[in-house]
Amino acid sequence: MSYVNTIIQGLLLGGLYALYAAGLSLIFGVMRLVNLAHGDFIVLAAYVILALSSFTFLPPVVAFMIAAPFLFALGWALQKYILNRTVQSNLLVPLLVTFGLQIIVQNGLLEAFSADSVRIQLGPIETASITIAGISMGVMPLLTFLAALVVIGGLNALFYRTKLGRRLRATSDSPVFAQIVGINPRNIFAIAMGISFVVIAVAGFFMGARANFDPSVGPARLLFAFEAVVIGGLGSLWGTLGGGIILGVAQELGATISPQYQVLAGHLVFLLIILVRPNGLFSKQ
Amino acid sequence: MALLETHEIEVFYGDFQAVFGIDVSVEEGETVAIIGANGAGKSSFLNALAGITPSKPDAITLDGKPVGGTPAYEMVKKGIALVPEGRKLYPSLTVEENLLIGADGKTVDRGWNLDEIYRLFPILKERAKQMSTTLSGGQQQQVSIGRALMANPKVLLCDEISLGLAPTIVKDVYAAVKEIQARGTTVLLVEQDLSAALGAADRVYCFMEGRVTLTGRPDELTKDQIQHAYFGMSDA
Numbered sequence: 105m106s107y108v109n110t111i112i113q114g115l116l117l118g119g120l121y122a123l124y125a126a127g128l129s130l131i132f133g134v135m136r137l138v139n140l141a142h143g144d145f146i147v148l149a150a151y152v153i154l155a156l157s158s159f160t161f162l163p164p165v166v167a168f169m170i171a172a173p174f175l176f177a178l179g180w181a182l183q184k185y186i187l188n189r190t191v192q193s194n195l196l197v198p199l200l201v202t203f204g205l206q207i208i209v210q211n212g213l214l215e216a217f218s219a220d221s222v223r224i225q226l227g228p229i230e231t232a233s234i235t236i237a238g239i240s241m242g243v244m245p246l247l248t249f250l251a252a253l254v255v256i257g258g259l260n261a262l263f264y265r266t267k268l269g270r271r272l273r274a275t276s277d278s279p280v281f282a283q284i285v286g287i288n289p290r291n292i293f294a295i296a297m298g299i300s301f302v303v304i305a306v307a308g309f310f311m312g313a314r315a316n317f318d319p320s321v322g323p324a325r326l327l328f329a330f331e332a333v334v335i336g337g338l339g340s341l342w343g344t345l346g347g348g349i350i351l352g353v354a355q356e357l358g359a360t361i362s363p364q365y366q367v368l369a370g371h372l373v374f375l376l377i378i379l380v381r382p383n384g385l386f387s388k389q
Numbered sequence: 390m391a392l393l394e395t396h397e398i399e400v401f402y403g404d405f406q407a408v409f410g411i412d413v414s415v416e417e418g419e420t421v422a423i424i425g426a427n428g429a430g431k432s433s434f435l436n437a438l439a440g441i442t443p444s445k446p447d448a449i450t451l452d453g454k455p456v457g458g459t460p461a462y463e464m465v466k467k468g469i470a471l472v473p474e475g476r477k478l479y480p481s482l483t484v485e486e487n488l489l490i491g492a493d494g495k496t497v498d499r500g501w502n503l504d505e506i507y508r509l510f511p512i513l514k515e516r517a518k519q520m521s522t523t524l525s526g527g528q529q530q531q532v533s534i535g536r537a538l539m540a541n542p543k544v545l546l547c548d549e550i551s552l553g554l555a556p557t558i559v560k561d562v563y564a565a566v567k568e569i570q571a572r573g574t575t576v577l578l579v580e581q582d583l584s585a586a587l588g589a590a591d592r593v594y595c596f597m598e599g600r601v602t603l604t605g606r607p608d609e610l611t612k613d614q615i616q617h618a619y620f621g622m623s624d625a
Contacts, residue, residue, distance in 0.1 A: 270490050283465075284470070
């Protein structure tokens, strides 16, 4: 029973990792851009929601809903005015630019909010739990997993059932030849980054509500996101959820051996999967 | 006034010049073929017309208005649609999605829609939900032509539409080109298959090393003239 419990807790943790990873996977899928600042933008989103909630005394959920469109605009502008200048060049230029953004965001947050760790307070729901078939589950982890399903399901619906999704896929297939049907790939990239920032806002909300955070925790979020994306298969959204779950379960199983093996177990599974299936478990390639 | 004209158009790839000051004119409703060997500059010329490769603003006019240097995503909205060499279908889209996305470039309705494309290429209706990569070469070419037609263009640019296709399939593809022309769409073809090009075109330009070496109506040109213009040599 304890192993079933561990696997279920890992599955729920995987929901959080899938949220971290979904935006990264979306951006890589559409424009082959590895955003090294992704984790720091998750932390930035968490601070924006926290600050908005603190200054306006609005519930954090409402603060999130107000922040999400602003974060869409931030992502759109970031791509339009900075990253679009790098995407047509070799792989190194966007990596260096997003690495620079990582440093700017971290230091900006440190300057604005100090190094003290903080948390988005949601009240009693944070510690609430339900028991199903003798297994106790936290309400917040359950909500996080549900949010991951909604986000990834929503992104899939957007990609495969809408006109915009058709354009996103065509641009992903060939930015040059997407133009012959009237698509401006730079606009599509900017919209994709905007959508990614909305997903980042969701990830930031749940990260900030589930654990303390400070300006330095971004790179670790990036690492978990990156591992989930690679395990799942680059560019595959449901694969990203699968990757997050595998990572979460591996970490929880590692923690049952010893708490110090929690993160290490995730890394080892990641390495194993890279060795066995370098394209990821759910990649179509 | 010709519908589409180029004026001393030049195409460069970095320091390399592929097209040297070419003048071509295409009248409304005409089918014009550009023939020439590999490396003659035909596709570079067509890509410049489609906005894929840059050109000077006054190097291309459409309806007398300069459109040179317009990016490809704007060029299609001005009425120039491209069927690219190698088809360049979107592999993550189904056949129907590949066709529907072509309508994103439509600004004027000239009667081309999904039903009309399916009437022109009935097999595509049967394959509508399949991924485009699962089709045969000839069917993929039909999708590529259909996608460009969905933009309802004034001018349809076709780059090597016979490439890699069996002769019977080439015949079918060119029968469709004839029908497209009969419906009033102006067609500019780039083609290495001489018999296909000469059979479909009202006028022909022959390119060699980025320059025009011959022009005329197919029935006025002799085999020797074409051979000389095409390869730079003759039987004599």
